[in-house]
Amino acid sequence: MRRPRRRGVVTPLVAHSQEMDKERSPAQSSSRSAATISLTRTERTIIVSLWSKISTQVDVIGTKTLERLFSCYPQAKTYFPHFDLHTGSAQLRAHGSRVLAAVGDAEKSIDNVTSALSKLSELHAYVLRVDPVNFKFLSHCLLVTLASHFPADFTADAHAAWDKFLSIVSGVLTEKYR
Amino acid sequence: MVLAPADRAAVLALWRKLGTNVGIYTTEALERTFVAFPSSKTYFLHLNLSPGSAQVTAHGQKVADALSLAVNHLDDLPGTLSYLRELHTHKLRVDPVFFKLLCHCLLVTLARHYPGDFSPNMHASLVKFLNHVISALAPSSG
Numbered sequence: 422m423r424r425p426r427r428r429g430v431v432t433p434l435v436a437h438s439q440e441m442d443k444e445r446s447p448a449q450s451s452s453r454s455a456a457t458i459s460l461t462r463t464e465r466t467i468i469v470s471l472w473s474k475i476s477t478q479v480d481v482i483g484t485k486t487l488e489r490l491f492s493c494y495p496q497a498k499t500y501f502p503h504f505d506l507h508t509g510s511a512q513l514r515a516h517g518s519r520v521l522a523a524v525g526d527a528e529k530s531i532d533n534v535t536s537a538l539s540k541l542s543e544l545h546a547y548v549l550r551v552d553p554v555n556f557k558f559l560s561h562c563l564l565v566t567l568a569s570h571f572p573a574d575f576t577a578d579a580h581a582a583w584d585k586f587l588s589i590v591s592g593v594l595t596e597k598y599r
Numbered sequence: 600m601v602l603a604p605a606d607r608a609a610v611l612a613l614w615r616k617l618g619t620n621v622g623i624y625t626t627e628a629l630e631r632t633f634v635a636f637p638s639s640k641t642y643f644l645h646l647n648l649s650p651g652s653a654q655v656t657a658h659g660q661k662v663a664d665a666l667s668l669a670v671n672h673l674d675d676l677p678g679t680l681s682y683l684r685e686l687h688t689h690k691l692r693v694d695p696v697f698f699k700l701l702c703h704c705l706l707v708t709l710a711r712h713y714p715g716d717f718s719p720n721m722h723a724s725l726v727k728f729l730n731h732v733i734s735a736l737a738p739s740s741g
Contacts, residue, residue, distance in 0.1 A: 485719070488719040489719045489722050489723075491719075492719035492720060492722060492723035493719070493722055493723045493726045494726075508719075561703055561706075562722075564703075564707055565706055565707055565710045565717070565722060566710075568707040568708070568710040568711040568714075569710040569711065569714035569717050570714065572711040572712065572714060575707070575711055577627075577630055577631045577634040577635065578634060580631055580634070580635050580704075580707060581631075581634045581635035584635050
């Protein structure tokens, strides 16, 4: 049973992570490699190139991705009881931008996504505890949104590269769950 | 399982718009599945899977015909698609996870070609429709 979250209350991450580290063996506490998936040079080029276009529309793409997520997979809404999730909501737009900004951070450090997203990884593991299945749903919705915004660029190779990249990001965000 | 009236109307409207082009999109969806999820090729070792292959196009058309049949028989998908269920579960033995991957690629394909029509609501209706089709093809996949 998930502990109910109170709006606006976020438990300090440091205290949590120290507590969790005590439960792990020393070998586990030290930095672990994230996903075993690695990107080829071609895939990196594709990802970086499409990101340069995405970065000019981060707000729209972030918002549309979340709208799709909440329409197609309503169970994802359970993590946002404190949000107004109606179309046009300012909170939806702000959160969509935040999600895309994190994807951007991962893209900037594409060779070390683990390090770039380590704070977010802790947030998801110790505070938010989003069930991992939702990352697949979110990734799907982002890929569909990218396809609709960049039809000419979203070739099968681009689709494959981005699916792989988002798998890596999702892997990093869930790697500290257990 | 029955599709709600609003979802039904959305899917029917989109299918009318796709017209005779459904095969083009299912073929693209298959090609994307093979590129993004190469393990899916294991079920097609007897086909030439290179880009533009006539065999993939022919298979894409088969998938299109099945989906169009489903769209026109939304009241009884299990009955209508029972012959396909038999084929995929007993003869082809396709792991149901691949149906989800193919559906994902089909949604990406349709979003590319019809961005103006592919609102979150339309997307949701299609997800529900395709989930019904997957359930009819592989009842145990949930």
